[in-house]
Amino acid sequence: MPHDTIIIGAGHNALVTAFYLAKAGRKPLVLERRPVVGGCATSEEFAPGYRSATLAHTLGPIRPSIVRDMQLERRGVTFVHPEPRLVSLAPDGRALVFSIDPARTAEAIRPFSSKDATKYPEFCATLGRVAGFLSELLDMTPPSIDSPSAGVLWELLKTGRRFRSLGKRESFALLRWGPMAVADLVAEWFETDLLQATVAARAIHGTAMGPWSAGTGALLLLSAAIDPAPGGSSVSAVGGPGVVTRAMADAAREAGAEIRTGASVRHLLVTDGAVTGVALADGSEIAASMVVSGADPRTTLLGLIDPVELEPDFLMRIRNYRCPGTVAKLNFALTALPAFRGITGDPAAMLRGRLHVGPGIDYLERAFDASKYGETSASPYLDVAFPSIVDPSMAPSGRHVMSVHMQYAPFKRRSGTWNGQEHTLADIVLRTLATYAPGITSLVEHRQVITPLDLEQIYGLSGGHIHHGELALDQLFTMRPTLGWADYRTPIAGLYLCGSGTHPGNGLTGGSGQNAARTILKARRP
Numbered sequence: 204m205p206h207d208t209i210i211i212g213a214g215h216n217a218l219v220t221a222f223y224l225a226k227a228g229r230k231p232l233v234l235e236r237r238p239v240v241g242g243c244a245t246s247e248e249f250a251p252g253y254r255s256a257t258l259a260h261t262l263g264p265i266r267p268s269i270v271r272d273m274q275l276e277r278r279g280v281t282f283v284h285p286e287p288r289l290v291s292l293a294p295d296g297r298a299l300v301f302s303i304d305p306a307r308t309a310e311a312i313r314p315f316s317s318k319d320a321t322k323y324p325e326f327c328a329t330l331g332r333v334a335g336f337l338s339e340l341l342d343m344t345p346p347s348i349d350s351p352s353a354g355v356l357w358e359l360l361k362t363g364r365r366f367r368s369l370g371k372r373e374s375f376a377l378l379r380w381g382p383m384a385v386a387d388l389v390a391e392w393f394e395t396d397l398l399q400a401t402v403a404a405r406a407i408h409g410t411a412m413g414p415w416s417a418g419t420g421a422l423l424l425l426s427a428a429i430d431p432a433p434g435g436s437s438v439s440a441v442g443g444p445g446v447v448t449r450a451m452a453d454a455a456r457e458a459g460a461e462i463r464t465g466a467s468v469r470h471l472l473v474t475d476g477a478v479t480g481v482a483l484a485d486g487s488e489i490a491a492s493m494v495v496s497g498a499d500p501r502t503t504l505l506g507l508i509d510p511v512e513l514e515p516d517f518l519m520r521i522r523n524y525r526c527p528g529t530v531a532k533l534n535f536a537l538t539a540l541p542a543f544r545g546i547t548g549d550p551a552a553m554l555r556g557r558l559h560v561g562p563g564i565d566y567l568e569r570a571f572d573a574s575k576y577g578e579t580s581a582s583p584y585l586d587v588a589f590p591s592i593v594d595p596s597m598a599p600s601g602r603h604v605m606s607v608h609m610q611y612a613p614f615k616r617r618s619g620t621w622n623g624q625e626h627t628l629a630d631i632v633l634r635t636l637a638t639y640a641p642g643i644t645s646l647v648e649h650r651q652v653i654t655p656l657d658l659e660q661i662y663g664l665s666g667g668h669i670h671h672g673e674l675a676l677d678q679l680f681t682m683r684p685t686l687g688w689a690d691y692r693t694p695i696a697g698l699y700l701c702g703s704g705t706h707p708g709n710g711l712t713g714g715s716g717q718n719a720a721r722t723i724l725k726a727r728r729p
């Protein structure tokens with residue numbers, strides 16, 4: 204089949220882009236270096252009979268328009284909106300349970316603080332209104348600052364009008380909260396340390412920042428724009444995120460895209476400043492007048508292009524694009540569900556969503572402190588899920604898988620390398636969990652430890668950064684990945700970006716891939 208477009212990588216964003224481009228009549232060829240599609244969103248066997256959400260365990264969630272257009276539910280995806288969404292563990296043996304219903308959550312907060320219980324619904328409502336305004340920005344192609352088109356100016360004007368309609372209280376909150384440290388933001392609302400830390404955690408998830416870092420307020424808002432629940436999204440899919448990306452691949456194929464796995468792009472072919480195709484690691488070359496990369500900006504623009512093809516100023520800006528990975532991922536095969544102190548009732552019913560370990564603002568900040576000096580947190584922030592509860596077929600009968608996002612494990616270590624550190628990471632995680640679930644270690648049959656170095660080497664994430672680049676005020680919206688190039692174009696004619704290193708990034712939503720496809724189709728209209 205002749206192809207007119209090559210798409211690098213089969214991460215969820217690239218699959219979304221491939222689908223929309225194919226729908227519009229283009230002939231995309233997707234080239235993925237790994238043997239499976241999905242990028243960070245896969246469900247793979249890691250021990251005999253045990254499958255887990257290899258990296259990501261929850262969804263952003265995926266944009267509803269993508270779910271509808273790609274007919275993901277018809278293709279076998281069952282989305283799970285767990286109740287409760289989140290359980291947060293306290294060191295004194297209590298637990299804070301976050302329900303879908305804010306009033307119910309408020310009642311769960313009451314034993315900790317009646318003042319916080321009263322404030323919680325108001326916080327949800329304010330956050331929801333501000334996030335509602337921001338969510339429309341997520342759908343936008345960030346405007347070119349130098350020469351905005353008439354269409355972009357119109358969009359900005361509409362945004363200005365929406366901002367004014369927010370009302371004084373919310374517009375003031377939006378302007379003030381963004382640059383703040385999320386620790387200050389949550390302290391203005393709540394007095395309970397556990398509640399403050401659980402809400403603040405979404406703002407530091409996957410970043411090289413702690414709750415006292417300036418600008419983390421903006422990340423809470425960004426996360427809320429995708430899912431306004433204060434604890435963040437707990438949406439998952441039966442079978443894990445791999446089921447979603449397999450369905451996305453089916454949708455892209457049905458629309459006319461071809462997908463090849465085990466096909467690693469070694470470099471881009473460029474003639475007179477325009478892309479003409481790609482060269483693969485096996486030495487073959489494939490011609491195409493358009494290439495869209497779902498790999499991260501540093502991989503694409505520094506790893507796959509001869510530097511002579513790019514202006515020094517642009518090269519410098521991409522070299523300055525920060526990707527400081529801080530996350531390790533661990534999957535455990537368990538003989539039974541652990542018994543966490545503070546969780547009353549059936550643990551399988553209580554743990555359908557996420558489990559938060561990071562019981563105070565100072566705890567989270569100390570966990571971050573270690574990473575500033577290249578050290579792994581001795582008491583880390585953990586985000587835990589049990590995918591086998593919503594899909595028992597992921598483990599042998601009666602057994603379970605536990606998926607643990609561990610932070611902070613800095614990609615750049617103060618001394619030594621990540622090689623051989625798997626044992627230490629597993630020990631730290633199990634020791635931390637054992638303070639809430641004594642005896643958990645004896646339940647472990649197998650484990651898979653994915654270090655930040657593995658994230659770079661196996662999964663292709665520069666610096667091991669789970670979001671394809673730091674989510675920080677200077678790398679968001681019109682500055683993602685860099686000022687002047689936030690509209691999915693690159694200085695190489697015909698080369699576009701569509702991965703998480705472009706606006707809006709931030710998790711499994713498909714937003715970057717959908718925005719990129721729309722922008723490309725507009726730019727390449729015959």
Ligand SMILES: Cc1cc2nc3c(=O)[nH]c(=O)nc-3n(C[C@H](O)[C@H](O)[C@H](O)COP(=O)(O)OP(=O)(O)OC[C@H]3O[C@@H](n4cnc5c(N)ncnc54)[C@H](O)[C@@H]3O)c2cc1C
Pocket residue numbers: 211212213214215216217234235236237240241242243244258259260261262263466467468469497498499502530531532608658662663664668669670671701702703704709710711712715
């Ligand atoms: C450990 C971890 C935990 C996470 N947890 C969550 C979570 O719970 N919830 C959430 O919403 N998000 C989470 N995320 C973030 C989320 O998974 C990512 O932001 C998202 O999946 C990125 O999607 P993408 O399509 O942009 O890129 P990716 O999924 O990274 O896909 C890029 C693809 O490009 C391929 N590629 C790279 N270079 C080449 C090349 N030269 N040739 C061919 N192919 C190439 C890669 O192999 C990869 O398949 C997590 C990420 C990680 C790593």
